[in-house]
Amino acid sequence: MHVIWILNNGVLQYGIEVKPMSSGWRVVGAGDFDGDGNADLVCENSGTGQRVIWLMKQGVYSSSIALPTSGPAWHVVGVGDFLGNGESDLILENLVTNEHVICILNNGVLDHGIELKPMSAGWHVAGVGDFNGDGNADLVLQNANGQRVIWLLQNGVYSSSISLPTGSSNQWQIADH
Numbered sequence: 001m002h003v004i005w006i007l008n009n010g011v012l013q014y015g016i017e018v019k020p021m022s023s024g025w026r027v028v029g030a031g032d033f034d035g036d037g038n039a040d041l042v043c044e045n046s047g048t049g050q051r052v053i054w055l056m057k058q059g060v061y062s063s064s065i066a067l068p069t070s071g072p073a074w075h076v077v078g079v080g081d082f083l084g085n086g087e088s089d090l091i092l093e094n095l096v097t098n099e100h101v102i103c104i105l106n107n108g109v110l111d112h113g114i115e116l117k118p119m120s121a122g123w124h125v126a127g128v129g130d131f132n133g134d135g136n137a138d139l140v141l142q143n144a145n146g147q148r149v150i151w152l153l154q155n156g157v158y159s160s161s162i163s164l165p166t167g168s169s170n171q172w173q174i175a176d177h
Contacts, residue, residue, distance in 0.1 A: 001017065001018075001020070002017070002018040002021070002027060003015040003016065003017050003018065004018060004056075004059045016059040016060065018041070018054075018061065019061050022045075024045045024046070024048070025043050025044070025045050026043065026044060026046070027041050027042070027043055028042050028043065028044045028075070028076040029041070029042040029076055029078065029079035029090070030042070030079065031079040031080070031081075031088025032086070032087065032088055033053050033055070033065075033105055033107070033108040034055055034087065034107050034108050035085075035086045035087045035107070036057075038055075038056050038057055038058060038059075039056060040053055040055050040056050040088075041053070041054040041056060042054075042076055042090065044075065044076050046072060046075065047072060048069065048072065049069045049070045049071050049072045049074060050066075050067075051066075051067040051068075051076065051090075052064050052065065052066050052067060053065045053067065053105075053108045055108065065108040065109060067090075067103075067110060068110055070092065073094050073095050073096040074092045074093070074095075075092065075093055075095060076090050076091070076092055077091055077092065077093040077100075077125040078090070078091040078125055078127065078137075078139070079091075079128060080128035080129065080130075080137025080138075081130075081135070081136070081137050082102050082104065082114075082136060082137045082153060082155065082156040083104060083136065083155055083156065084134070084135035084136045084155075087105060087106070087107070087108075088105070089102055089103055089104050089105050089137070089156070090102070090103040090105065091103070091125060091128065091139070093124060093125055098118070098119055098121060098123070098124075099115070099118070100115070100119065100125065101114065101115050101116065102114040102116065102156045104156065114156040116151075116158060119141065120143075122143045122145065123142070123143050124141065124142060125139055125140070125141060126140045126141060126142035126148070127139070127140035128140070131150050131152065131162075132152055134154075136153055136154060136155065136156075137153065138150055138151060138152050138153050140164075146166045147163075147166055148163075148164040148166065149161050149162065149163050149164060150162040150164065
């Protein structure tokens with residue numbers, strides 16, 4: 001069962017139960033994919049590579065948009081507004097080849113993809129956010145050895161990076177998203 005918690009200033013007000021999902025499906029992200037101001041859900045079937053966006057209205061399922069299917073090695077690893085247009089997009093990572101592509105969506109429908117520059121072995125996307133305040137989503141990357149870096153993006157294209165401190169131990173890892 002999935003429940004959306006409605007918070008007010010960080011305090012739980014109530015929960016909304018989300019319609020059940022078929023076996024093999026899980027929620028992998030949330031964002032406003034149709035620009036209506038409501039958070040929508042991205043669901044993925046990791047066994048088949050199928051993905052769907054559940055459009056939500058005030059926390060209640062409204063309709064769905066099927067996304068193109070890719071092989072089971074590809075997984076959604078983040079949601080963000082990579083164009084700064086008020087609509088969320090997806091970033092997918094191939095667990096076998098370590099390739100990454102940003103899926104630019106228009107009203108929840110795939111418009112085009114942007115392939116990111118290759119990442120060295122051991123690196124993966126650990127988070128998405130606008131880290132320089134320009135309205136475009138950026139990426140936090142993490143290496144298995146504890147190194148971390150922010151890739152600043154402009155319209156989904158790499159522009160520069162910021163190395164983050166590793167601290168005194170590489171035992172600390174950014175939590176999976």
